[in-house]
Amino acid sequence: MKETISVIVGLISIFLFWYGIYLFITNSKDRRYYGLAYVLISVFAIYILTSIDKREGNDEGSTYYSNCTEARLAGVTPIYRGESGYRSSLDRDNDGVACE
Incomplete structure (x- = not known):
């Protein structure tokens, strides 16, 4: 449903x-x-859509580690924001690096 709304707004x-x-x-x-206003509104809407998509994509990944010990045992630490397995709950100081 979110994807459909994003496509329609886009x-x-x-x-x-x-x-x-x-x-x-x-x-x-x-x-x-009026033309200038339409252009500015459309650019702003596209900016909002892309920032929402990026923000939602950070916490999703195909790999899930329940804690940092499990990630260390898998040999993937540190995990950077945007990488598979990154979750904000693993990043204590919210600097974009989990299990440091």
Whole structure:
């Protein structure tokens, strides 16, 4: 469901971006401000979507270690944010490095 909403918002943002460019280029001075507003709104929406996707992707991984001892025994420590097996609960000081 989240992916569907992201795709729909992304498509609407792309449409608003190009419609804003069209308004900015082809219409009077008053309409140019609307075009600029559409462009800014669409860029902001795409920025929000990408930052949410990155934030959600950090804690997900195909590898799960219940604690740092288990990760050390597997020989994968330290685990950096974005790597498989990283979880924020394993990162005590929240610096992006788990089981240091």
